[in-house]
Amino acid sequence: MFRSLALATAICALTWVETLPDAARALDSSRIADAADQAYAHAGPLADAAQQVLFEQGSQLFRQRWVVAPSALGLWGRGPLSNAEVCTDCHANNGRGRPPQAPDEPLRSMLLRLSVGGEVPAPHPVYGGQLQHQGVLGRVPGEGEAYLTWLESAVVLSEGEVISLRRPEIRLAELNYGPIEASTRRSPRLAPAVFGLGLLEAVPESQLLEVAQAQRARGVEGRINRVPELASGRALPGRFGLKANQPSLRQQIAAAAHAELGLTSVLFPEENCTAAQRECRAFPRGATPELSTAQLDALEFYLRLLAAPARRNVDDDSVQQGERLFARAGCNTCHVPALRTGTTAALPQLAERTIHPYTDLLLHDLGAALADGRPDFAAGPRDWRTPALWGLGLSAAVNGNAFLLHDGRARSVAEAILWHGGQATEARDAYRAMSRAERAALNAFVDSL
Numbered sequence: 001m002f003r004s005l006a007l008a009t010a011i012c013a014l015t016w017v018e019t020l021p022d023a024a025r026a027l028d029s030s031r032i033a034d035a036a037d038q039a040y041a042h043a044g045p046l047a048d049a050a051q052q053v054l055f056e057q058g059s060q061l062f063r064q065r066w067v068v069a070p071s072a073l074g075l076w077g078r079g080p081l082s083n084a085e086v087c088t089d090c091h092a093n094n095g096r097g098r099p100p101q102a103p104d105e106p107l108r109s110m111l112l113r114l115s116v117g118g119e120v121p122a123p124h125p126v127y128g129g130q131l132q133h134q135g136v137l138g139r140v141p142g143e144g145e146a147y148l149t150w151l152e153s154a155v156v157l158s159e160g161e162v163i164s165l166r167r168p169e170i171r172l173a174e175l176n177y178g179p180i181e182a183s184t185r186r187s188p189r190l191a192p193a194v195f196g197l198g199l200l201e202a203v204p205e206s207q208l209l210e211v212a213q214a215q216r217a218r219g220v221e222g223r224i225n226r227v228p229e230l231a232s233g234r235a236l237p238g239r240f241g242l243k244a245n246q247p248s249l250r251q252q253i254a255a256a257a258h259a260e261l262g263l264t265s266v267l268f269p270e271e272n273c274t275a276a277q278r279e280c281r282a283f284p285r286g287a288t289p290e291l292s293t294a295q296l297d298a299l300e301f302y303l304r305l306l307a308a309p310a311r312r313n314v315d316d317d318s319v320q321q322g323e324r325l326f327a328r329a330g331c332n333t334c335h336v337p338a339l340r341t342g343t344t345a346a347l348p349q350l351a352e353r354t355i356h357p358y359t360d361l362l363l364h365d366l367g368a369a370l371a372d373g374r375p376d377f378a379a380g381p382r383d384w385r386t387p388a389l390w391g392l393g394l395s396a397a398v399n400g401n402a403f404l405l406h407d408g409r410a411r412s413v414a415e416a417i418l419w420h421g422g423q424a425t426e427a428r429d430a431y432r433a434m435s436r437a438e439r440a441a442l443n444a445f446v447d448s449l
Contacts, residue, residue: 028356030199030349031310031390039309039394040094040195046349047305058302061295062087062094066261068136069286077290079262079271080140080283081132083111090191090260094306095399097191099168099408103149106133110408111260112146112170113187113374114180121375124184126177126276130259140279141176148188150409155418159436165418166409167369177276187372189242190408193398196357196390197240198304201249202341202350203361205237211336211360220333220423222362225378225385230267239361242387242406243379250300254291257299263291304346308357309391313448322445325438329430334386334423336360358389358449367421370405382422393447413443 032042043055065074065086074085084090090097090109097109112131115121123129127143135142148168155163170186205224212222225238229247238244246252251267258268266289273280313319326332335358345351363383371382379385384406392413396402403411410416420428431439 028308028310028354030307030353030355032307033310035309035312035394035397037093037398040193040306040391040398042307042309043305044198044307044349051301051305051347054298054301055305058298058300058305061298062091062302066263069284077263077286079258079264079273079290080136080280081143081272081277082134082262083130083132083260084134085261087256087261091194092399094194095395096193096401096403097408098399098401099188099190099403100148101150103147103171106145106147107131107188110188110190113185113189113372115185115374116181116183121185123274124180126274127180128272128274131172132259132262132272135176135280136283140277140283142174143177144175145173146188147171147173148407155432157432157436157439158434161436161439163414163418165415166411168407168409185372185374187374188407190403190406192242192387193391193395194303195306196308196355196388197249197252197306198345198347198350199308199341199353199355200239200357200359200361200388201304202345202353203239203339203355204342207339207342208237208361211339212362215333215360215362218330218333220364222334222360222364222386223378223383225363225376225383227377237361238377238379239385241376242384243376244361244363244385245376245379249304250296253299253303254296257291257296264289265291265296266293267296304350308355309394311356311390311448312393313444316444316448318441318444319448320445321438322441322443322448325434325442326445329434329442330427331417332358333427334360334362334364335389336386356390356449359386362386364424365422366419366424369421370419372406389446389449392449413446414439 030044066078067074068078069076099110114124114127114130116124131143131146133142133145150166151169152164152166155165208224215222225244226235227238227245227247229236236247238247240246240252254265254267257263258272262272337356339355341350341353343352363379363385365382366384373381375381404416417428417431
């Protein structure tokens with residue numbers, strides 16, 4: 001909670017001014033100065049010795065290989081259907097995934113969501129909520145493979161600059177449980193980076209509502225996606241997942257462990273097999289649950305304490321110009337520069353901190369070009385949660401790729417901006433109308449975050 005409404009209003013007001021020399025360029029003391037491949041792997045600088053020990057335990061579990069029992073090659077418990085064997089298969093160095101670049105390269109560090117029905121989506125009756133390519137050799141067939149073909153188009157910007165945009169076309173193959181109907185909704189999702197999540201979780205709902213109110217004054221409709229918390233049954237603001245479909249870091253971890261690794265937990269006690277997958281349902285479990293509460297605690301602590309990397313090049317003239325242009329174009333309406341965590345948090349050092357993630361954690365309609373056709377609770381087919389921009393410029397250094405947007409279609413900041421539509425149309429058009437030098441400055445600013 002903010003100490004006063006006046007302070008809350010002041011923080012929100014920061015997002016609407018043209019230049020943000022203090023809030024946007026501040027070197028947040030919760031962030032770590034590292035621009036190499038381990039930039040996303042550090043505990044917050046305020047962690048004490050005991051917390052560092054717990055952090056390392058969680059880090060080891062995040063890198064732990066899970067296997068189908070019996071095997072001596074890892075921990076027992078991986079489900080008979082899965083997409084990965086270890087968290088880092090999708091989150092290399094805690095960074096984002098990589099989409100396939102060739103038509104014959106299958107999805108690996110991204111997934112394909114599946115659903116049927118209308119406004120309230122349901123899992124596919126045979127394949128479930130997402131396609132899982134790994135089974136158990138000779139005993140449980142994997143579900144199948146998904147491939148992407150990239151379709152290119154050109155966009156002309158001011159001064160004649162031409163940028164090629166691409167979008168994915170999905171192809172399914174090797175389906176072992178029958179065909180998937182053309183009417184099934186399919187959404188490819190890139191694995192996101194996983195640092196800074198504890199701070200985002202600590203931002204109170206009251207501030208999200210204040211930001212949304214301030215946005216409405218500018219004609220932008222940011223919305224909270226209220227989703228069920230499984231442990232309590234309450235409807236809480238979603239803040240994790242590309243459509244903000246998970247209300248807490250703990251539930252996000254358990255959901256990913258269940259869907260990607262096939263691990264049951266106290267939150268997801270049943271194997272991720274549908275009624276039609278008899279071999280999967282009959283397969284023996286490794287334990288009950290396979291991801292113990294202590295292990296879930298360790299993963300939650302680790303991801304909660306992972307720090308965002310510090311900003312770079314804050315005194316560079318081009319970066320400072322790009323910051324002003326970012327604000328002038330209205331990008332900071334949704335990519336809010338400054339948020340403040342509440343008076344209470346899961347870890348004391350996360351409380352009452354001003355952070356600079358450049359997100360509002362709200363849903364926004366980004367137009368038909370980015371629509372995946374798949375609703376998720378209050379998120380419609382065209383809605384996406386504003387992604388945090390902090391640390392984005394280090395992605396290539398961390399895990400060798402800088403692919404952006406929900407399906408990795410964007411290969412640069414410029415491409416990501418040019419795909420925006422809906423509520424971001426004016427900001428996109430402002431970017432297109434800038435001079436080539438101005439666009440380069442804005443790109444440099446985003447890369448500095």
